[in-house]
Amino acid sequence: MTETDTSLDQRTFKKLRRLYIIALTAVAFSVFISQVLIGKFLEEQEADSRLVNMSGRQRMLSQKLTKESLLLAGTENPEARQQIKNEFSETLQLWTTSHQQLIRGSDSLGLPEKHHEEIAEMFNELTPYYNSIVAASEAIIEKVESDLTIPAEELAAEMETIRQNESDFLLIMDTIVDQYDSQAYEKVTRLQNLEVFLTIFTLLIILGEFMIIFLPTAKAVKKNMRQLMEAESNAVEMAHNADELAAAKEKSVRKLRALGDAMDEILLFARIAQDGTILHMGEKFSRLFKVRQFNMEPKFSEVLSIHENEQLAIERILSEHRKSGWQGEIKATTRDKKHIWLEMAIVPFRSGEDKNELIIICVDITKNKEAQIKIEQLTKNSFEEKMRQQNIISRKIIENQENEQNRIAKDIHDGIGQMLTGLKYTLESLDLDDPKNAEMKIDRLKSLTSDILQGVRTATFNLTPPELTDYGIVPALQKLTQELSNLTGKEIIFFNKTDFNSRLDTLIEINLYRITQEAINNAIKYAGSTHIIVTMTHSKDLLSISIDDNGRGFDPYEIKKDKSGKGGMGMTFMKERIKYINGRLFINSSPNEGTKVTMNIPLIES
Numbered sequence: 001m002t003e004t005d006t007s008l009d010q011r012t013f014k015k016l017r018r019l020y021i022i023a024l025t026a027v028a029f030s031v032f033i034s035q036v037l038i039g040k041f042l043e044e045q046e047a048d049s050r051l052v053n054m055s056g057r058q059r060m061l062s063q064k065l066t067k068e069s070l071l072l073a074g075t076e077n078p079e080a081r082q083q084i085k086n087e088f089s090e091t092l093q094l095w096t097t098s099h100q101q102l103i104r105g106s107d108s109l110g111l112p113e114k115h116h117e118e119i120a121e122m123f124n125e126l127t128p129y130y131n132s133i134v135a136a137s138e139a140i141i142e143k144v145e146s147d148l149t150i151p152a153e154e155l156a157a158e159m160e161t162i163r164q165n166e167s168d169f170l171l172i173m174d175t176i177v178d179q180y181d182s183q184a185y186e187k188v189t190r191l192q193n194l195e196v197f198l199t200i201f202t203l204l205i206i207l208g209e210f211m212i213i214f215l216p217t218a219k220a221v222k223k224n225m226r227q228l229m230e231a232e233s234n235a236v237e238m239a240h241n242a243d244e245l246a247a248a249k250e251k252s253v254r255k256l257r258a259l260g261d262a263m264d265e266i267l268l269f270a271r272i273a274q275d276g277t278i279l280h281m282g283e284k285f286s287r288l289f290k291v292r293q294f295n296m297e298p299k300f301s302e303v304l305s306i307h308e309n310e311q312l313a314i315e316r317i318l319s320e321h322r323k324s325g326w327q328g329e330i331k332a333t334t335r336d337k338k339h340i341w342l343e344m345a346i347v348p349f350r351s352g353e354d355k356n357e358l359i360i361i362c363v364d365i366t367k368n369k370e371a372q373i374k375i376e377q378l379t380k381n382s383f384e385e386k387m388r389q390q391n392i393i394s395r396k397i398i399e400n401q402e403n404e405q406n407r408i409a410k411d412i413h414d415g416i417g418q419m420l421t422g423l424k425y426t427l428e429s430l431d432l433d434d435p436k437n438a439e440m441k442i443d444r445l446k447s448l449t450s451d452i453l454q455g456v457r458t459a460t461f462n463l464t465p466p467e468l469t470d471y472g473i474v475p476a477l478q479k480l481t482q483e484l485s486n487l488t489g490k491e492i493i494f495f496n497k498t499d500f501n502s503r504l505d506t507l508i509e510i511n512l513y514r515i516t517q518e519a520i521n522n523a524i525k526y527a528g529s530t531h532i533i534v535t536m537t538h539s540k541d542l543l544s545i546s547i548d549d550n551g552r553g554f555d556p557y558e559i560k561k562d563k564s565g566k567g568g569m570g571m572t573f574m575k576e577r578i579k580y581i582n583g584r585l586f587i588n589s590s591p592n593e594g595t596k597v598t599m600n601i602p603l604i605e606s
Helices: 002-074 078-104 117-146 152-238 242-266 283-289 300-304 308-320 366-428 435-463 466-470 473-488 506-525 556-561 569-580
Strands: 268-273 278-281 326-333 339-350 356-364 491-496 531-538 542-549 584-589 595-602
Touching (some): 117 152, 278 300, 466 473, 473 506, 473 531, 506 542, 506 569, 506 595
Antiparallel strands (some): 326 339, 531 542, 542 595
16 A cells, blocks of 8 residues: 555655746747747847938938038138038948948947848938938038138029928938838837737637646645544544454554644644653644743743743643543633633543653634623623613612502592491481471581592402493593593593404503503693594504693603613503503604604414
């Protein structure tokens, strides 16, 4: 198996090396060719630039010749004419030399010896005009040298020759310059096309590397991994064979070392002795806790924490689980006092020297732990806040119940009780032997009886109106609005908009009644409302009751911010009641704009 793997590795390596050499050679060749071609183009471009400059200078020199010939003819002073003649001779010499260099080339100036056929033809066409100008110029120089006082009329023929040939010379030179520029542009275009070709060629090389090298390499690695896994399976089976036990053990050691090297870079990995002494600590572990490999701390717990209590906890875990192993969370503190949470696994291990060791594998879960602690704290704070609010609500409910009981007791004692006492005394004082007085007392008894009945009805209505029990929510709300309108003098109207007449569950009807009663009382007591409208609507699945008033209104946000329980308890009771019957409550209000309370209750068909 080893020979097969070695042969396979060697073949794979040789193949990859050959392919890499070919690919790199192709890329290098492409780059070399690009540099050579670009260098050659730059040389040609430099020569073309010199040609264009030289051609342009020829145009300038021809114009200068014409100008100096005119100055020479128009100057009568011998000394001035001598100076202009010298300049004219120098210009002519430079002009003729440059013209010959353009035609025949110049190594010193980097001008080519040969030209394209079009330019050569243009120079041939230019030659007669050039020769005429040269001949006329030399004739002028010769006449002036022989006689500095020669009249301008004797130079007129040569000057006319220069003037007549100059325009044709300039026109052809313009054409030559344009041709040079056109040829330079064609070279640039060819270079651009060449660059595109080389770019595509290079991309194809890279694509070929990917298709020929990387994909086959990935397949080869996958195949090798599969073969290694199969080899490992075979090794496990071979472990049962005593003859190959030593070889299998050595192989396992090598794999463990390779695994240790990988874990050094990837995981928080360490090997420690049974007493907690560090035998090896991975690179990542060392960086996290700032420990140098060559100056290893004696105890693992001292590396993980600088606090004694945390060190003792870590040592206790190592001591208790050194045989059975352990997995869980621990808290550590680095030397710079940074708190770190680790998910640690302890794996008992017997080394090659038959010594018991512990393998420590950790994962840094500090961020997750901090997030978990924060969530738990927020949950705890939210729970405590809800409990505090619930305690306030419970206390207020008890207080309201107590106040309601005191009010009922007071109503019964001060109202019904006194009337019953009066009824008792009137009955006791009734004397049938005195018919006239008895008749008056009987009338008094009737009046007291009527007042007692009215008081009982009022008390019963305040507790649970009989209309609610007997007929349902619609008659009860209608009776409630009528009674409160009569008692308070406010205009309170009930409007059953969709003619709802069904009965609901008793608890639902009671809570709807109490919420409506609370909303109306709040509108009268706190908002100073004069007009209140209770509207009922329903659909197939929903019953809605809304209470609108024209009172002072309020800011719901300010009520929500009050956490003391001193304000907004009526609203809280309403929300608790609507929540109890699986409904929803909406309160819309703003200062000086009135208030609208809306209840929505799902209708469940029986």
